Amino acid sequence: MLDYQRLAELLFPQITTTTADMEARFPQRVLPEGAKVTRFAPSPTGFVHFGGLFPTTVAERLAHQSGGVLYLRIEDTDAKREVPGAAEGLIKTLATYGIEFDEGAIIGEDGKICDKGIYGPYKQSMRAEIYQTYAKQLVLEGKAYPCFTTEEELEELHAIDKKAEIKNTDWQAEAEARQTEKLARRAITMEEIEENIAKGNPFVLRILADGDPEKKIKFTDLVKGNMEIPENDEDFVLLKSDGIPTYHFAHAIDDHLMGTTHVIRGEEWLPSLAKHLQLFRYLGFKTPKYMHIAQIMRLDENGNKKKLSKRDMGANMDDYTRLGYCPEAVCEYVMTLLNSNYEEWRMQNADKSYKDFPFNIKKMSCSGCLFDFNKLGDVSKNVISKMSAEEVTEKVTAWALQFDAEFGKLLESDAEFAKAIFAIGRGGKKPRKDLTTWADAKAYMGFFYDELFTLEDSYDEKYDRADIKATLEKFIEYFDMADDSNLWFEKIKAIGAELGYTSDMKAYKADPDAFKGSVADISMFIRVAVTGKLNSPDMYSVMQILGRDRVVARIENMINSL
Numbered sequence: 031m032l033d034y035q036r037l038a039e040l041l042f043p044q045i046t047t048t049t050a051d052m053e054a055r056f057p058q059r060v061l062p063e064g065a066k067v068t069r070f071a072p073s074p075t076g077f078v079h080f081g082g083l084f085p086t087t088v089a090e091r092l093a094h095q096s097g098g099v100l101y102l103r104i105e106d107t108d109a110k111r112e113v114p115g116a117a118e119g120l121i122k123t124l125a126t127y128g129i130e131f132d133e134g135a136i137i138g139e140d141g142k143i144c145d146k147g148i149y150g151p152y153k154q155s156m157r158a159e160i161y162q163t164y165a166k167q168l169v170l171e172g173k174a175y176p177c178f179t180t181e182e183e184l185e186e187l188h189a190i191d192k193k194a195e196i197k198n199t200d201w202q203a204e205a206e207a208r209q210t211e212k213l214a215r216r217a218i219t220m221e222e223i224e225e226n227i228a229k230g231n232p233f234v235l236r237i238l239a240d241g242d243p244e245k246k247i248k249f250t251d252l253v254k255g256n257m258e259i260p261e262n263d264e265d266f267v268l269l270k271s272d273g274i275p276t277y278h279f280a281h282a283i284d285d286h287l288m289g290t291t292h293v294i295r296g297e298e299w300l301p302s303l304a305k306h307l308q309l310f311r312y313l314g315f316k317t318p319k320y321m322h323i324a325q326i327m328r329l330d331e332n333g334n335k336k337k338l339s340k341r342d343m344g345a346n347m348d349d350y351t352r353l354g355y356c357p358e359a360v361c362e363y364v365m366t367l368l369n370s371n372y373e374e375w376r377m378q379n380a381d382k383s384y385k386d387f388p389f390n391i392k393k394m395s396c397s398g399c400l401f402d403f404n405k406l407g408d409v410s411k412n413v414i415s416k417m418s419a420e421e422v423t424e425k426v427t428a429w430a431l432q433f434d435a436e437f438g439k440l441l442e443s444d445a446e447f448a449k450a451i452f453a454i455g456r457g458g459k460k461p462r463k464d465l466t467t468w469a470d471a472k473a474y475m476g477f478f479y480d481e482l483f484t485l486e487d488s489y490d491e492k493y494d495r496a497d498i499k500a501t502l503e504k505f506i507e508y509f510d511m512a513d514d515s516n517l518w519f520e521k522i523k524a525i526g527a528e529l530g531y532t533s534d535m536k537a538y539k540a541d542p543d544a545f546k547g548s549v550a551d552i553s554m555f556i557r558v559a560v561t562g563k564l565n566s567p568d569m570y571s572v573m574q575i576l577g578r579d580r581v582v583a584r585i586e587n588m589i590n591s592l
């Protein structure tokens with residue numbers, strides 16, 4: 031039997047604080063009844079993944095919907111995997127997607143990460159003393175012990191294990207070997223420990239696991255429902271040899287001290303749950319509620335469901351910005367994936383913000399949601415169609431200035447002109463849905479700018495060139511900017527009538543051969559000349575915006591080219 035008191039002092043002589051000090055330093059939060067405290071706890075190892083925005087949106091909704099707190103904690107305990115600037119990048123990206131933190135690591139005025147709130151530091155690498163205080167307490171209580179095998183040795187052992195796993199599927203033998211190894215580790219004597227410490231040998235601190243995997247823990251996950259998981263018997267590592275904790279240990283202490291009520295994280299953490307429950311019990315903490323969110327799936331080329339991996343298109347949130355998706359549309363899409371009744375709600379509440387939707391944990395899917403670019407596109411078209419012309423102009427211009435400078439400068443040079451273009455078909459019950467992304471804008475409205483105008487489409491061979499020419503010439507003759515849209519169209523009909531193209535669409539449909547064509551063909555002759563395209567927004571509006579000189583110039587160019 032080890033002398034725990036002596037052991038604790040030997041291992042942590044530098045720790046003079048107690049767990050009671052820590053509890054006093056991080057007082058319980060005073061919040062209204064039912065308020066939820068949630069967090070986003072990224073490891074700063076790269077970009078925000080679509081699969082990360084998902085749980086974070088849930089965390090944001092649950093906190094803010096309940097009058098609670100959403101905070102950001104940076105889990106940088108694995109210095110080897112840390113990518114410089116990643117944490118700043120994560121914070122900025124999330125802000126783009128409507129995730130604003132009330133507390134935690136934020137970007138200060140100097141552009142560097144700083145703390146906001148009294149539960150910090152919010153960067154785990156700066157909380158070593160806190161973790162070690164609890165580690166010392168566990169040693170005092172005989173619940174944790176040191177192990178002097180170095181990290182390199184451990185890695186070597188794991189490499190051997192991995193090889194053995196591939197070759198040898200004799201799980202029984204392997205379990206026995208692990209058990210023997212564990213007992214040997216536990217048998218370390220006080221003399222051995224003292225000797226190692228005297229030599230300055232590094233150690234890791236392991237939990238003394240009391241679980242029996244034959245026994246099951248009953249547990250309710252708020253997404254997955256009731257489950258039974260085997261108890262943990264693995265003496266997993268709490269503190270690494272540099273005194274920095276593993277995720278398991280740090281998460282338990284931080285979520286306790288920071289008052290987290292709901293731990294919302296990816297389901298890849300489910301296999302470690304038994305360890306976490308054990309830790310909360312050992313530390314005497316109340317266990318938070320857990321929500322394990324299923325991973326996002328995608329369909330591969332063969333129609334099979336696959337995990338949306340980091341390298342897949344649609345994974346990196348920064349790609350959406352580059353492709354010109356507006357964050358509002360992405361958030362809207364995330365909501366449709368998160369709650370099965372969201373779309374129904376949206377139909378009844380067209381003008382509300384998605385943040386007004388009563389998000390319900392029970393309506394979440396417990397198996398993986400399917401990521402679908404087409405669906406995102408549909409959602410996005412709807413979202414953009416409801417924006418004002420002013421908003422679209424601002425957003426397209428900002429996007430273009432960053433990703434298509436030439437186009438961006440054209441838009442910027444005359445914002446009123448751009449706004450008039452985007453106003454076509456906007457408002458009203460059935461707004462036009464031409465834009466899926468900001469990147470679509472150039473193809474949609476580039477023809478308004480002489481710098482971008484090209485003849486993309488041409489007249490079909492079947493049309494008489496003389497009729498086209500006559501239509502265009504007559505149109506110039508009759509064209510008056512002061513006409514209203516009715517008179518404008520009457521004139522087009524009249525041109526058609528003169529040339530034998532009917533405006534009686536019923537009669538035309540019943541017997542097309544009785545006419546040279548219809549007024550639709552006449553409009554098309556003009557449309558191609560003015561816009562260079564067979565399809566365009568409403569021609570009357572287009573001409574009003576282009577102005578007489580440009581309309582006439584384009585039509586004359588066409589006449590000359592025929």
Ligand code: GLU
Nearest residue numbers: 071072073105281294295
């Ligand atoms: N640092 C962990 C991760 O990035 C956090 C998991 C959690 O939310 O607890 O996966």
